[in-house]
Amino acid sequence: MSSLLKSANKRADAKAANGKSKGKGKGGLPVTDVISAEQDMAMELDGDEEEEDIAEEEEEEEAPSKKQKESKGKQVTKSSAAGGAVDRTKPRKDKVLLLSSRNTTGRMRHFMLDLQALLPHTKKDAKLDSRQSLYLLNELADLHSCNNSLFLEARRHEDLYMWLARTPNGPSVKCHVQNIHTMDELKMTGNCLKGSRGVVCFDGGWDQDEHWKLMKELITHIFSVPKTSRKLKPFIDHVLTFSLLDNKIWFRNYQIVEKDPLKPSGPPQTSLVEIGPRFVLTPIRIFEGSFGGPTVYENPEFISPAATRASIKRDQGQKYRRRQEGMSDKADRVAQQQEDLGEDELARDQVFA
């Protein structure tokens, strides 16, 4: 009963705040149910009166069925399906807040700029100062009217983490970024229009596990440029590739070349040239909320880079320690031997004392 009351209150709050739900991702708060979350999101996305009407209707429909939980569960799924159907008629509106933490290195910064150049629907903001209060990002995204955010968190000047999040209500994914190659590198010879939409390509592995499926949707939100984006140029001239290999996500960006450069008048032959950037993501956790909330998935294979480095150092230290032990052993042995021999009767002290 109480949970239902809570959700009802939540909904009222949400409406009062003109469709902006608050503080859901702020960790310690009690968890709301999915209905309110979905409705909040729907309002956030469209903000239309129609939408609110539908939400109210759903609410009314739900009221009588509260006692029978099974039927209610079905109701929820139905309403979510209905939400999807409403979305179908409207163009997708996605905007991504792109920012980094402090202490990024040059390479990381260039990487971020590459992403910004590649995705015309991003909005770049100044560095986020505090590492603890990530929930601020929700408000920041709200200020920029973004409903996604891509946050690059640098640690110790060498590790980079990437947060992919749907902002006010989640979910969010935290990934470790490795093997960054920026577009400036000379081996990436391709080029494409700035602000053109790219085809986003996934491989077959993405449909095998549930967490990959979820990440696929998130990545689609963030990396696929919506039709309605401003600064958009027509034509599709590049492919963004997300491949799963070794439980990691490998990103590549290729230019589509439809003519053979050697035979310009010949039949069109499609080939690809890499534009860049390149990076590899290792998912660490998937959270229910944005930048927080309960963990719904955790990568069992992930070992933090700090731990890896520590183990390497420990191994190196081990070698040294063994040598030192050997030396001290030898010293002990010598001392022991001398002790065993006892004092020499003819030692100078003995004779001349």
Added chain:
Amino acid sequence: MAQKGRQSTGSQAGKAESIAAPSPAATPQTKAKQAASSKTSTPVVPVKAAKAPTPKPEAVEENDEEWQDEDSEAEGDEEDDGVTEEGMQRLMALLQKENALDDFDMAQLGEGSDEEDEDNDEDEDDEEDEDVEGDDDAQMAGDDDKDDVSEKPAKRVRISGEDEVQAADENDLALDDLESNLSVDEDAVPQRKVTKNNIPALEVLREGIMVSNLPFGEHLTLTSHEDHSEVDPSDDLKRELAFYKQALSVVDKAKKLCQKSDIPFTRPTDYYAEMIKSDAQMARLRSNLVEEAASIKKSEQARKQRDLKKYGKEIQHEKLKQRLQDKKGLDERLRGVKRKRKDGADLGDDKDGAEFDVALDNAIEGKGGKGGKGGKDARDGKDAPRIPRHARDSKYRMGGGGKRSKENDKESTNDFNFSKGKGGPGGAKGAKGKPSRPGKSRRANRR
């Protein structure tokens, strides 16, 4: 009681787990509670005795230190001594009615956590259960540096969506039923440690943010059927090839779909706009490519040169040897011709002067004296060797003896016969005039 204290001071994770999982293995805390409640209801039975038959805690806490396990076992042994027959019977009876006890415990638990109304309905209790767990969870999730929280996935569904909770309830109920039967089993299989992977919650979350069910024009995503499962991630070339193929396999399909949904695909050649890489960058790229090609060419040439040098010395040696041999052969032949001359005709004959030259030629070329035709052919042939310097000198040079021989001396001063050349062998020739050299064809015929 010490054991109970340890349990309560145990890690948060352990607590959450124990509350969340009313599984047959019987989390120690609930057991302890049961024991406590049994104590309250039957004061005759000593607490220790009540605890004795419960399954050993190590069934669940596999990760705790060894000493604790041993300790608890030892405790158990001690406790067994104190059990009275009567107490055992009562306990067994209580265990049979476990469901009721369970409810009671749950209600007690519920009090502490929330403003939950005291409802004896089992469903409600379980839900509350889930909530308690959720709170713990929420506290933990923010910080990923904390220890792993191991929980059974089925228990963790609370997160979102009533339908999930429903599913969890069903699951719990089933397990509860089992529990009454299994509680006696001491060797219950310990719960396996599983990292979080809450599949139903993931599903719900995915449905909440679904975009790929929109028409293609909205999201432009395509899934290729290429699978990289057998690609070795450390083999750069193969890996990149796999990615390339994956991307390429999608392009044609994308083009068709774009045409279907009226999205312009190919950029016309006269469409100029800002590119993602600046012109300066592209120029740098190009110059780099050119440089690379040049350096490749250069290195190839250098390698060829090195190879040549390796064999060059041998070739040079061979050549020198060959030259020496040629010279030796030539000298011999010349000597032969001279000998023949001395043996045969006398020197004074004017016709023989020309003939001597031809014979010399033949000798130089390594032909027999009489084989005139062959000699000529050989000279005209492309592979005919050049006449050596000294032979040419002897043939074409005016006179001999160098500079000195051209100087005037007593003899030449007194000689007033100007018609003859200096130093010529035939002083007598001069009177007759220049010996006429026959024409080329005639000379050829004569030979």
